[in-house]
Amino acid sequence: MKKSLPLFLCAAALAVAGCNNEGDADTAAPAGNNGEAAGEGGEQTISASVDQNSKFFQAAKATGLDATLNGPGPYTILVPDDAAFTAAGTGPLSDPANTQNRAEITRILTYHILPGVILAEDISKAIDNNDGKTVLATMGGETLTATKEGDKIVLSDSAGKKATIGQADQKASNGVIHHVNAVLSPAPAGEAPADNG
Template identity: 40%
Template sequence: MGMGGSSNTNTPMVGGAPMYPTKDIVDNAVNSKDHTTLVAAVKAAGLVDTLKSPGPFTVFAPTNAAFAALPPGTVDTLLKPENKGTLTTVLTYHVVPGRMDSAALMNAIKAGGGKAVLKTASGGTLTAMMSGSNVLVTDAKGGTAMVTIADVYQSNGVIHVVNKVLLPG
């Protein structure tokens, strides 16, 4: 890597862990202490293999705090085996096929006259827009999440950390 110290300087930190662009979405997410609920949900939904596949995927990854902000009992209910279908729908609603980093998102927002409609892996849509320098993502129920850490590149896509769980209609 030439002179000038560690090659890790450009590796973003999420939940106190470095996110390596050489690792896939799952292998990185399991190391983030802010995403233990998301990882548990991905495992419960049986989506590990999907999110380890070549993709690429753009994942809006809610933090533990985002899941905790849902009505009491929501997460526990979703994690029950009989609710696997619903959980899968909620999780895949946070996944947009393709690699959309913030530059691509901003271009799509500009092209859409201030709004970009993103088709999710669940078949639903998310609407992205700018608020100052922040990217906001609005779900089918009108809830809005802010991207708090953008452009966490993965071997099979990109993660944008969000501060709210997005809910399909």
């Protein structure tokens, strides 16, 4: 089964499609269809499919990631809703127009981007096949842990904060969008990620 590589092998992956390779089942994202599912989906890119007035899109636009999400991909995007951005407080995400916040916002947003097309069913199967949890490699070079609570897929960040996938599998021409109810955060820069399993 193909697995996604972390960013250190995919430094240019935001402009390149599908950084996938063989890997351990408990340390890499479940393989999706590298573009097949996207081709069956929407006619618009991820960038065009996301609500242009949403806080996620405004942050992506401020950092230039909107152009990446308009590119070939494929990508799997976890899009926090506006309430999640509000709940995130007064950090960098509260002022995406401030150029001093750009690097940290980019780190946070790329933590919500997975290489390849990973449908909710792929994540669910990987959780079931790996004793109740699986690890997803992000484009930011870190990982998220996926588990289930009932029939819902729950993602945990480096600090153990959780986000539940609500609307899943919104297909775009260059990937798929899953809507989540919280902003997840990578480990602080220069700090080893915590075991969030």
